[in-house]
Amino acid sequence: MTIAQKLSRRGFLAGAAVATGGLSIGFHIPTAEAAVGDTPEINAWVVVKPDDTVVIRVARVEMGQGTLTGLAQLVAEELDADWSKVTTEYPTPGQNVARKRIWGDFQTAGSRGIRGSEDYVRKGGAAARLMLMQAAANQWKVPVGEVTTSKGVITHKASGRSLRYGKVALAAGKLEAPKDVKIKDPKDWTIAGKPLPRLDTKAKLDGSQIYSIDFKMPGMLNAAIKETPVPGGKVKSFDAAKAEKMRGVKKVLVIDGNAVVVVADTWYRAKTALDVVNIVWDEGANASVSTASIKAMLTEGLDAKQAFVGNKKGDVETAIAGATKKVEAVYRYPYQHHMTMEPMNATAQWTPDKCMVWTSTQNAEAALATAVPASGLPIEKCDVIRMNLGGGFGRRSSSHDYVRQTVLVAKEMPGTPVKLIWSREQDVTHGTYHPTTMCKLTGALDDKGNVVGLHMRISGQSILAGLRPEALVEGRDPGTFQGLNAQGPEGQFGYEIPNLLVDHAMRNPPFRPGFWRGVNNNQNSIYLECFIDEMAHAAGQDPLEFRRKMMKNYPKHLAVLNTVAEKSGWGKPTAPGVFRGISQHMGYGSYVAAVAEVSVSDKGALKIHRIVAATDCGHVVNPQQVAAQIEGSFAYGLSALLYGEMTVKNGRMEQENFDTYEVMKMADMPPVESYPVPSGGFWGGVGEPTIFVAAPAVLNAIFAATGKRLRDVPLKNFDLRKA
Amino acid sequence: MARLNINGKIHNIDVEPDTPLLWAIREQIGLTGTKYGCGVAACGACTVHVDGVPTRSCSLPVSSFTEKQKIVTIEGLSKTVTHPIQKAWLELDVPQCGYCQSGQIMAAAALLVKHPEPTDAQINEEMSNICRCGTYNRIRAGVKLAAKNAKGAKSNNKAQRA
Numbered sequence: 001m002t003i004a005q006k007l008s009r010r011g012f013l014a015g016a017a018v019a020t021g022g023l024s025i026g027f028h029i030p031t032a033e034a035a036v037g038d039t040p041e042i043n044a045w046v047v048v049k050p051d052d053t054v055v056i057r058v059a060r061v062e063m064g065q066g067t068l069t070g071l072a073q074l075v076a077e078e079l080d081a082d083w084s085k086v087t088t089e090y091p092t093p094g095q096n097v098a099r100k101r102i103w104g105d106f107q108t109a110g111s112r113g114i115r116g117s118e119d120y121v122r123k124g125g126a127a128a129r130l131m132l133m134q135a136a137a138n139q140w141k142v143p144v145g146e147v148t149t150s151k152g153v154i155t156h157k158a159s160g161r162s163l164r165y166g167k168v169a170l171a172a173g174k175l176e177a178p179k180d181v182k183i184k185d186p187k188d189w190t191i192a193g194k195p196l197p198r199l200d201t202k203a204k205l206d207g208s209q210i211y212s213i214d215f216k217m218p219g220m221l222n223a224a225i226k227e228t229p230v231p232g233g234k235v236k237s238f239d240a241a242k243a244e245k246m247r248g249v250k251k252v253l254v255i256d257g258n259a260v261v262v263v264a265d266t267w268y269r270a271k272t273a274l275d276v277v278n279i280v281w282d283e284g285a286n287a288s289v290s291t292a293s294i295k296a297m298l299t300e301g302l303d304a305k306q307a308f309v310g311n312k313k314g315d316v317e318t319a320i321a322g323a324t325k326k327v328e329a330v331y332r333y334p335y336q337h338h339m340t341m342e343p344m345n346a347t348a349q350w351t352p353d354k355c356m357v358w359t360s361t362q363n364a365e366a367a368l369a370t371a372v373p374a375s376g377l378p379i380e381k382c383d384v385i386r387m388n389l390g391g392g393f394g395r396r397s398s399s400h401d402y403v404r405q406t407v408l409v410a411k412e413m414p415g416t417p418v419k420l421i422w423s424r425e426q427d428v429t430h431g432t433y434h435p436t437t438m439c440k441l442t443g444a445l446d447d448k449g450n451v452v453g454l455h456m457r458i459s460g461q462s463i464l465a466g467l468r469p470e471a472l473v474e475g476r477d478p479g480t481f482q483g484l485n486a487q488g489p490e491g492q493f494g495y496e497i498p499n500l501l502v503d504h505a506m507r508n509p510p511f512r513p514g515f516w517r518g519v520n521n522n523q524n525s526i527y528l529e530c531f532i533d534e535m536a537h538a539a540g541q542d543p544l545e546f547r548r549k550m551m552k553n554y555p556k557h558l559a560v561l562n563t564v565a566e567k568s569g570w571g572k573p574t575a576p577g578v579f580r581g582i583s584q585h586m587g588y589g590s591y592v593a594a595v596a597e598v599s600v601s602d603k604g605a606l607k608i609h610r611i612v613a614a615t616d617c618g619h620v621v622n623p624q625q626v627a628a629q630i631e632g633s634f635a636y637g638l639s640a641l642l643y644g645e646m647t648v649k650n651g652r653m654e655q656e657n658f659d660t661y662e663v664m665k666m667a668d669m670p671p672v673e674s675y676p677v678p679s680g681g682f683w684g685g686v687g688e689p690t691i692f693v694a695a696p697a698v699l700n701a702i703f704a705a706t707g708k709r710l711r712d713v714p715l716k717n718f719d720l721r722k723a
Numbered sequence: 724m725a726r727l728n729i730n731g732k733i734h735n736i737d738v739e740p741d742t743p744l745l746w747a748i749r750e751q752i753g754l755t756g757t758k759y760g761c762g763v764a765a766c767g768a769c770t771v772h773v774d775g776v777p778t779r780s781c782s783l784p785v786s787s788f789t790e791k792q793k794i795v796t797i798e799g800l801s802k803t804v805t806h807p808i809q810k811a812w813l814e815l816d817v818p819q820c821g822y823c824q825s826g827q828i829m830a831a832a833a834l835l836v837k838h839p840e841p842t843d844a845q846i847n848e849e850m851s852n853i854c855r856c857g858t859y860n861r862i863r864a865g866v867k868l869a870a871k872n873a874k875g876a877k878s879n880n881k882a883q884r885a
Contacts, residue, residue, distance in 0.1 A: 197816055214755035341822040424762055632819060663853055666846065
């Protein structure tokens with residue numbers, strides 16, 4: 001019986017719809033009555049201490065993207081707090097369960113940190129302010145309508161009295177929460193919307209910030225793990241005689257039938273001992289899988305009869321048959337690894353009465369849901385304490401396999417805290433990889449060069465099929481069509497094409513896929529935006545004008561495109577040898593566009609001279625952090641374009657570390673001019689969207705520079721010299 | 724047994740001689756600001772100073788060090804987070820997740836000693852540490868700001884002496 005079924009039987013089930021990459025992922029967290037505790041809080045979001053320190057509770061997690069500061073700004077804004085007194089804390093998922101999920105969703109993915117919770121956290125701040133005002137009014141015996149607030153002080157002007165929040169916080173916490181709470185118009189913001197420094201920078205400058213991997217407990221042991229290199233493989237046998245005699249080694253064990261673990265006093269001793277354990281693997285059915293066999297599997301899907309439909313309009317077949325000019329191309333996107341700087345790790349302590357986990361996770365509720373069945377204890381006896389993340393990028397939301405393993409090991413050593421750290425090699429070879437897909441695009445142009453038909457046939461891996469098959473919709477994975485859907489606030493296809501078909505032949509190789517910063521938008525934007533460029537050239541038209549003609553009904557898409565065109569000087573001369581490429585896309589609720597300026601030397605060396613990027617995310621909570629996310633998106637997206645590929649041989653991932661899986665470094669990083677252009681009226685994400693336009697803008701610029709149309713990633717595999 | 728001079732203090736450490744300096748620092752001395760990222764000297768998260776030279780501590784065994792070599796970790800870079808690089812990092816909000824930043828800061832601090840007014844090419848060459856959040860442009864700006872501030876401080880000192 002699954003944990004969900006168990007809980008359901010007890011009548012505690014609550015389906016927690018957790019949005020990831022525009023998808024609704026259900027996992028099950030029960031709700032139960034429990035004591036609220038004696039925290040001197042005003043409400044779930046706000047604690048004001050007697051010394052006026054304001055503690056803002058943050059349900060989402062900080063992993064570098066600035067959400068911690070942004071969410072605190074939103075609450076502090078409505079609270080009229082003194083920003084210099086603001087600190088933050090994370091509630092635990094156990095507390096969330098006990099309080100009927102009062103903090104909502106902990107999932108921090110899909111660029112939802114701000115946009116997915118702005119409404120209720122702002123109301124939480126506004127409600128706390130009203131309660132503080134009421135408490136002061138009660139004390140002064142004046143109508144609450146006569147008191148005002150500013151920077152953490154309540155004032156009754158008529159009598160000249162004032163009180164700091166800390167003086168009335170205890171009384172405010174005892175009042176009933178107001179039912180009708182109004183929140184401010186963003187134009188009146190003084191804390192939100194401002195480029196305030198992050199709250200968490202200082203501890204990152206002197207080594208004092210504690211990440212999950214740094215966590216220590218008295219008596220803690222350390223564990224290293226080696227898991228089957230071939231998906232589906234098992235441990236056939238192992239010889240630990242030598243390892244067991246090594247200094248510091250406490251235990252060698254097999255967990256889940258597919259991994260060998262060494263527990264020792266220090267991690268380095270555990271890892272060194274694990275290296276001398278002779279493991280024989282039962283490789284199972286996937287031992288002959290290779291990059292070539294996966295490519296063959298996907299290629300077959302490009303023309304397969306059965307396919308799931310994502311977006312359909314008109315009659316694409318007839319349009320293509322009657323085209324004046326037909327354009328056709330096949331693109332591919334490989335497996336890629338998240339490469340978080342901090343490898344996966346967790347610490348757990350198990351006793352028959354309690355299982356505690358300390359870990360870096362993008363979704364502490366999902367970590368808890370993973371820990372519970374591994375612990376064999378009821379959920380009330382388990383909890384997860386969130387530690388700082390050394391990067392997430394979707395890896396720490398896709399799977400909490402490392403949490404499960406840690407709990408299984410800790411359970412074998414009751415009472416002893418055990419920290420399991422994945423070596424970088426274990427980490428790289430056991431990722432939740434960016435799914436690999438291919439796409440065949442067929443475009444129909446009329447005699448004036450207008451696009452009258454487009455068929456995008458995607459063939460490849462579904463993330464849901466690999467991670468949560470129960471979430472598929474009649475076999476279909478809606479996430480496959482990210483950015484290509486006809487409509488919706490999450491991501492809308494931005495071109496008017498009378499006959500359109502976007503469909504997906506699902507082909508699932510055995511390597512586990514995951515949500516990888518940007519997710520399916522990453523390859524879908526390359527497919528569409530590079531092919532639009534191909535059609536523009538086939539029609540003999542300027543790629544910008546060609547796009548504009550099809551975007552009249554998509555004013556927000558068009559506005560960001562126009563911004564980058566204007567800011568980059570599109571159409572005006574560039575420096576000698578420098579060429580431009582352009583792209584636009586919508587995803588995670590935001591509209592993004594970019595222009596890249598590149599040159600390619602006679603020897604084929606690519607230099608990206610300049611990136612101009614625009615993002616319309618509706619509202620900007622912290623402009624300098626939005627700019628940081630846009631810049632970082634280019635580092636992430638261009639790393640993927642230049643270097644990102646996991647290759648498969650004999651059923652194994654071939655790359656194991658940063659020396660074989662290269663990523664962008666300082667010397668590769670182009671200057672990025674970022675233009676946040678919030679148009680208001682909606683809330684879009686910023687952690688991922690700009691990634692979507694990074695690769696296509698550069699690829700289109702490379703074509704402009706060389707006449708070479710590169711339809712595969714990464715560029716390190718190709719000769720970029722002029723065609 | 725190893726004797727290491729770390730942040731100005733001599734530590735006697737009872738470890739196997741092939742233990743990498745990184746793991747001696749993290750697990751024996753207990754200073755966790757120096758990070759494990761790759762173990763193969765490819766990412767730079769473990770960068771410390773050895774007699775002022777930026778060194779990837781994950782790939783050098785403790786047996787290769789003597790107590791005469793001054794090893795400085797991020798915790799020992801300054802007493803109150805006031806190294807010009809740390810101040811510039813704070814001013815520009817350089818870190819995102821922050822995991823690589825101990826190494827970045829140590830590499831940048833050494834760069835400033837070698838090239839007090841670094842060019843972009845020198846920054847590219849010396850700053851080869853990996854950051855997956857993509858803070859490179861802010862790191863570059865931070866190095867330049869620190870160089871400018873350090874130069875300003877120097878001329879101020881001169882002025883005061885004069």
